[in-house]
Amino acid sequence: MIEAIPTQFIIIFVGLLAVMAFVGLNAIVLVYLERKVAGFIHRRPGPYEVGPPCFPHGILQPFADGLKLVGKQLFTPRGADSILFWLAPMISIAPAIVCFIVIPFGPHLQIVNTNVGLVLILAFTGINVLALCLAGWASQNKYGLIGAARDISQGVAYEIPLLLVVLSVVFMTGTFNLFDIADGQGAWPWQWYIFYQPLAFIIFFICALAETNRNPFDLPEAESELTAGFHTEYSGMGFACFFLAEYAYMVVASCIIAILFLGGFQGPVLPGGWWFLAKVYVLLLIMIWIRWTFPRVRFDQLLNICWKWLIPLAVLNLLITLAVIAI
Amino acid sequence: MENLEYERLAWALLYGHIAIIVIGGFITVLSQNLVRALVGLIMTLFGVAGLFFLMAAPFIALMQILIYVGAVSVLIFFAIMLTSAWPGGDESGTISVRKIIFAGLAAIAPAIFLGMAAILKPPPSFLIPDEIEVGILGRFFLEDFILPFELISLLLTVAMAGAVVLAFEMRRKK
Amino acid sequence: MNLDLRLDTSGDFYARKFQPTKREDTLILNMGPQHPSTHGVLRIILEIDGEYILRAEPVLGYIHRMHEKMAEVMSYPQYLPNPARTDYLHGLAWNWAHVAAVERLMGLEVPERAEYIRVITCELNRITSHLLWWGAYLLDLGAFTPIMYAFDDRERIQDILQRITGSRLTYCYYRFGGVSNDIDDRFIEETRKQCSRMKPRFKMFKDLVTDNFILRKRVEEIGEIPADTCRKYGATGPVLRGSGVPYDVRRAEPYSVYDRFDFNIPSYDTCDAMGRYLVRMDEMQESIKIIEQALDTLPEGDYIMPKAPKKPKPPAGDVYFALEGARGKIGFHLVSDGDKSPYRLKLRAPGFSNLSLFSEVSEGVLIADAVSILGSLDLVIP
Amino acid sequence: MSEENAKPEKAPDKEKEVKKKEEPQVPKYTGYDYDCFLAPQELLKAVTKLDHADFFLEDVSCVDMQEGFQVVYHFDRFSQPGRVVLRVMISRENPEIPSIYDIFPGAAWHERECFDFFGVRFTGHPNLIPLLLDPEHQGPPPLLKEETALKDLNQLYPDRVHTPVSPDSEEFVKEINNCSNQKSRNQS
Incomplete structure (x- = not known):
């Protein structure tokens, strides 16, 4: 019976495991990175003393965080819809893992090479919105509800310029295949699409921040307004799932930006995987940097930025791209 | 031989997806809670997307997820939150037998039509469908x-x- | 599961008193008493329509400690540590208000050096208060970093004050007829160093934060309080000066030696949160100006009256003493019957009057703006 | 006291009188530029006048004494600083006083505070519910004094005129228009 299972399924299964490990590892690194970078920006050392002295610079901090989250009591608030309440964090994290399957981490490091990779990522990242609003709604908390409402309008609005910008790149390359898109760019920075599509890069980056609910667009969980927004009522692993998902989507967004605009695994001298990782982490660092620097925008401003600026600009960018291609 | 194994797997997957669709459909219809009904609907939509995958139309499958799950159901969710519909509203209450019969008929009618169409004019089946x-x-x-x-x-x-x-x-x- | 959160008839006394209006699609939201942006235990009941606030009603009293009653059962010296607790950020001003009210009632002549010391320490305390406000306000607006920068300076000032006053937050430094401790050369040197350190910092704060595009969008034209509304509600301090009225008790009814210093009273007639923000930023610089002048002209002499009464028994009568705290006008209404404890003491907390504006100003604004307005009022809930 | 009609008596300027007498038992500094007693029914009229003269409400406080409650209103002015204090005596048995909410909405909370701590009822107040006290608070208001501890007006405010002034009187109008801290409030 085992030989009946096609090799591709085995690859996918092993790949999924690898991806989960990758997501977990990334989360660990990012938690540490976020704390340390925040500390650097705040001019303080950040986590410093966790565990015995053989682990300097608080390097065990993410593990301590994880342990704390795992050890916490799972708590379902009274009146909450318990099934949906606990389904939501899972819905949030699962699609994030699926997204990693089609990402080409290197010239030979891709689990599934499909022609519709880009669409797959766009489709599965869209599910996160649903998870967040389910969480907000099911927790029977007014802050959660407002957070969910904010998340929907934000997620739906920013998906539009995002798709338009992706379309411009797709029109340039003529494919949805992530590997081909990355492969189409040269090894040197001036051969990357960021030089052909600078506006698209900026729009995509802003939209990615908004879609991943990162500051300055972290309105669904704006803690000074809505305590914690949609995850107000979550404790322990429920919260950890959202937390993991947020980091996972950050990584996905960075991967996509790296592939679409920064040449993916392309780069001189070093092997592709390292280039890809370096690009992704530079983007992640920029995201963290932005988070600790800017105040939060207001909700109507957030939507105004999208509808009045990003969408027209994205359309304009698309038209210019089309014109250039047609010529 | 290998094709046969593939086909067996395909059948299993097909029935699995059909089960997902049907269960999702029942959740949608029978749930007293609008949001749970919506979750059922999403489940159905995922099942349908899976069927598209089986038919080697991954693009359409993904579009199904992108548009229906990612956009339409989110909008439905928004609509539910905006309107104050709750279990004590006009939708709830005991259901009369007549209503159940009508609902059953309404559910069966399209199934009969589609089934007849499928039986009378069966679409060509491929062991491994081509990806367009x-x-x-x-x-x-x-x-x-x-x-x-x-x-x-x-x-x-x-x-x-x-x-x-x-x-x-x-x-x-x- | 009840989706109709509006028909939530449970709730406490205040929620029941806060009747929803006749509109159907509104939501009653409790902000606080434990909420990140209310800084302490303020609670605001909001009626919201989507993201817009229809009505807001602050509920307070969660940590009201009845200082007025305490004053009636304590003797004057026993009550000395209390006033600073009413405003933990600008404790020295309250401490000052208390001792000054008693001094006025008794007609005590405070030595000049003591007055200078009071001015210097009170202004230092004002800077720490404004710095904390600055950091916390930006935290409300979602910027995490400035509070760390603010605390950097604040901690240094607190170190300076700690050596002299013995405490870091709830000071009890002033005594009837002077201060408890003379300042020394080290204090003067450290204060001068801190003053010169802070001047370029303000420029950095401006470049880094005040000129930030997102911040400006969040505070400009938000929470406009016309000067007349301030008058009707008795709002004072930066709230009033942010509405274009250059009223400062230090200038209007000069107490202590403030009339000898040259300082401006910043005021902005934009009336919005930005105006209040800028007033406070400018005020810190003015405070530094005052401190430097005071250090330059610090007279020699006693730091406390030679015959300062240990157990004052002011004559019968009443006195109203007002001074300018970081949050506005602090008032002490002291009624004495000639005994060793006050007959009646009424504290006028500036935050009390300033907060009562909130329900009027926050009508029809977004929740995010309400947070911005609440922050810009700079409240310490007594 | 509260029932007495206001006599438009020519009250001598208290501050000057204090200075003349040089009595050691009387505080030299009060912080007030104009200090007057009012009859409760004339409070609103006086407050309206203060409103027109651009005063702002600093504070509403209350003092419990033998004659009853003395509700004290402090007013000050931004443009030409000078503190005016209005004192209104009301009886202990029926502690009612008109609310000045309609003129100074900022008084709402001060009045609620007085209601909390003294049980003074402000008629016409839109929302006279506990502000600082626990709404389930049992027993007498916390700031009421015991019978034995009460002092009377002469003990608390020696050498002051306790006769109500009419807000229509020339003196009142003159004082509120001219009062400024230049006269008596050199605080330092």
Whole structure:
């Protein structure tokens, strides 16, 4: 019976495991990175003393965080819809893992090479919105509800310029295949699409921040307004799932930006995987940097930025791209 | 031989997806809670997307997820949150037998039609269906079927405008 | 599961008193008493329509400690540590208000050096208060970093004050007729160093934060309080000066030695949160100006009256003493019957009057703006 | 006291009088530029006048004494600083006083505070519910004094005129228009 299972399924299964490990590892690194970078920006050392002295610079901090989250009591608030309440964090994290399957981490490091990779990522990242609003709604908390409402309008609005910008790149390359898109760019920075599509890069980056609910667009969980927004009522692993998902989507967004605009695994001298990782982490660092620097925008401003600026600009960018291609 | 194994797997997957669709459908219909019903609907939509995958149409499957799960059901969710519908509302209450019969008939009727169509004019079946390229699909829409395609978009625009008008009207009444 | 959160008839006394209006699609939201942006235990009941606030009603009293009653059962010296607790950020001003009210009632002549010391320490305390406000306000607006920068300076000032006053937050430094401790050269040197350190910092704060595009969008034209509304509600301090009225008790009814210093009273007639923000930023610089002048002209002499009464028994009568705290006008209404404890003491907390504006100003604004307005009022809930 | 009609008596300027007498038992500094007693029914009229003269409400406080409650209103002015204090005596048995909410909405909370701590009822107040106290608070208001501890007006405010002034009187109008801290409030 085992030989009946096609090799591709085995690859996918092993790949999924690898991806989960990758997501977990990334989360660990990012938690540490976020704390340390925040500390650097705040001019303080950040986590410093966790565990015995053989682990300097608080390097065990993410593990301590994880342990704390795992050890916490799972708590379902009274009146909450318990099934949906606990389904939501899972819905949030699962699609994030699926997204990693089609990402080409290197010239030979891709689990599934499909022609519709880009669409797959766009489709599965869209599910996160649903998870967040389910969480907000099911927790029977007014802050959660407002957070969910904010998340929907934000997620739906920013998906539009995002798709338009992706379309411009797709029109340039003529494919949805992530590997081909990355492969189409040269090894040197001036051969990357960021030089052909600078506006698209900026729009995509802003939209990615908004879609991943990162500051300055972290309105669904704006803690000074809505305590914690949609995850107000979550404790322990429920919260950890959202937390993991947020980091996972950050990584996905960075991967996509790296592939679409920064040449993916392309780069001189070093092997592709390292280039890809370096690009992704530079983007992640920029995201963290932005988070600790800017105040939060207001909700109507957030939507105004999208509808009045990003969408027209994205359309304009698309038209210019089309014109250039047609010529 | 290998094809046969594939086919067995395909059947298993097919029934699995059908089960997902049916269960999702029942959740949608029978759930007292609108949001749970919506979750059932999403489950159904995922099942349908899986069927598209099985038919080697991953693009359409992903579009199904992107548009229906990612956009339409989110909008439905928004609508549910905006309207104050709760289990004590006018939708709840005991259901009369007549209603159940009518509902059953309404559910069976399309099934009979589709089933008859499938039996009378069975579509050609392939062991391993071909994947159609996205480009061909696009050309299909924009060349052969341009008129229906555009009409659908017109319909959607009209529906959207209508929804906005209705919403404004309701607001004015208050 | 009840989706209709509006028909939530449970709730406490205040929620029941806060009747929803006749509109159907509104939501009653409790902000606080434990909420990140209310800084302490303020609670605001909001009626919201989507993201817009229809009505807001602050509920307070969660940590009201009845200082007025305490004053009636304590003797004057026993009550000395209390006033600073009413405003933990600008404790020295309250401490000052208390001792000054008693001094006025008794007609005590405070030595000049003591007055200078009071001015210097009180202004230092004002800077720490404004710095904390600055950091916390930006935290409300979602910027995490500035509070760390603010605390950097604040901690240094607190170190300076700690050596002299013995405490870091709830000071009890002033005594009837002077201060408890003389300042020394080290204090003067450290204060001068801190003053010169802070001047370029303000420029950095401006470049880094005040000129930030997103911040400006969040505070400009938000929470406009016309000067007349301030008058009707008795709002004072930066709230009033942010509405274009250059009223400062230090200038209007000069107490202590403030009339000898040259300082401006910043005021902005934009009336919005930005105006209040800028007033406070400018005020810190003015405070530094005052401190430097005071250090330059610090007279020699006693730091406390030679015959300062240990157990004052002011004559019968009443006195109203007002001074300018970081949050506005602090008032002490002291009624004495000639005994060793006050007959009646009424504290006028500036935050009390300033907060009562909130329900009027926050009508029809977004929740995010309400947070911004609430922050810009700079409240310490007594 | 509260029932007495206001006599438009020519009250001598208290501050000057204090200075003349040089009595050691009387505080030299009060912080007030104009200090007057009012009859409860004339409070609103006086407050309206203060409103027109651009005063702002600093504080509403209350003092419990033998004659009853003395509700004290402090007013000050931004443009030409000078503190005016209005004192209104009301009886202990029926502690009612008109609310000045309609003129100074900022008084709402001060009045609620007085209601909390003394049980003074402000008629016409839109929302006279506990502000600082626990709404389930049992027993007498916390700031009421015991019978034995009460002092009377002469003990608390020696050498002051306790006769109500009419807000229509020339003196009142003159004082509120001219009062400024230049006269008596050199605080330092």
